Amino acid sequence: MRDCDVWKDISEKEFDNAKEGMExxxxxxxxxxxxxxxxxxxxEQDNIIRHKISIFRWIREKHLDIPMTDDNESFLTFAESELLKMNNYKSPRDKLICILNCCKVIFGLIKHMSKEEGGADVFLPLLIYVVIRANPPRMISNVQYISRFRHPDYLRGEAGYYLTNLMGAVNFIETMDFTSLSISKEEFDMNIEKTMNELNQEQPKELLSDKQSVNYDNALHPWHAKKAQKEQPLIDLAQKSMNFVEKLFSDNNSEGESSKKNRNQRLHHDVPEEPSPLSQQLPVPKDHLLSEQQQRALPARQIQEEDDARKQFDEHLSTIVSMFPNIEPGVCFMILQATDGKLPETIESLLDMSNEQA
Structure with missing residues (x-):
């Protein structure tokens, strides 16, 4: 491509852009x-991992030793939405950018945590949790597509790090059992059984013929139930998934203390206690019930609310500045101000700007 007359005399940056466009x-x-x-x-792997993830949909932050903060839900929901965008694009670069954006949001949440709670060791558990929450369709196909067709030079550094971590998260989920989580075997088995019953009830009735029984097989693969008797590859797929469920229930107490140690090594420390929810808002009495003392207290309350809002704005600004070091802090400030301090909208705008500069 470089030898072509069209590209001979352009700069390296222009040539990189041309390669991206050609790809x-x-x-x-x-x-x-x-x-x-x-x-x-x-x-086949897509279907297997998607149904395994659906079996583990009951997992919460505490099971992966993820610290709880007031910002968890908003950040995790946003990271989940970015990961789900992979299927909206066709080029390997665009799919990879979705993974990159997801991981940037996760790092934004980590920076929002205290130094004691956050850190690099909580990134992988957070990514695993986002994958479980999102349960993206065609996960394996997307990862393999990027690995096969994205130029190797562009799979180094930050992009390669995030892709490798996503593959690690998928591998963790594939082999996950009660020893991988902060949970007892009894509670683990109970949650698995409950989820299997829910999947059994959720499957579309039209997918089951009169002769088919409701079992682990067609609960794991409801949309394949009609074809299971006709297509041997799908029978093999169902058998693999059924073996997985049987393996979950066949674990016995022989794992013992060594299994628990193994679980700690696969993630990190024990989960800290959940902080109690903050109740910072003061009750506002009805106008006709306000005493003179309460009326005098109103300005003080308003000042406190303004101080809280200003403090939250500064925290959000610090978060996005650390998330996007390639964007001027002044620009981050203006965008956060334009969105009335709404963090998800600000992050989305900055992600678009960051991708345009890439």
Whole structure:
């Protein structure tokens, strides 16, 4: 490509942009042939991991030793939405950017935690939790597609680090059992059994014929139930998933203390106690019940509310400045101000700006 007359005399930056454009053009045209190719078992793996994740949908932060903060839900929801965007794009670069954005939001949450709670060791548990929450369709296909067709030079550094961690999160989920979590075997088995019953009830009735029984097989693979008797590959797939569930229940107490130590090594420290919820808002009495003393207290309350809002704004500004070191702090300030201090909207705008500069 460099030897072509069109690209001979352009700068390296322009040539990099040309390569990106060429990769996007070619892969968009070849997408149907290269994404989940028929010669590979990507689709089968997609179904297996998606149903395994659905079995673990009861998992919460405490099971992965993730510290609880008031900002967890907003950040995790936003990270989840970024990861789910992978299927909206066709080029390997665009799919990788979705993973990059997801991980940036997670690091933003880590920076929002205290130094005692946060740190690099909580990143992987957070990513695992986001994957479980999102349960993205075609997860394996997307990861394999990026690995196969994104230029190796662009899979180094930050992008490669995040992709490797996502693959690590998927591998963790594939082998996850009660020893991997902060949970007892009894509670683990109870949650698995409850979820299997829920999956059994949630499956579309039309997918089950009169002769089919409701069991682990078609609870794990409801949309394959009709074809299970006709297509041997799908029977094999169901058997693999059923073996997984049987393995979960076949674990006995012989794992003992060594299993618990193993679990601690696979994640990090024991989970700190959940902080009690903060109740900073003062009750506002009805106007006709206000005494003179309460009326005099109103300005003080308003001042306190303004101070709290200003403090929250400063915290959000500090978070986004640390999340986006390539964007001027003044720009971060203006965007946060334009969104009335709403963190998710600000992050989304800055992610768009950051991607344009990449």
């Amino acid at each position: 996007k053009l070619v892969m968009n045209r070849l997408y149907n042939a290269t994404f989940s190719p028929s010669t590979m078992d990507d689709k």
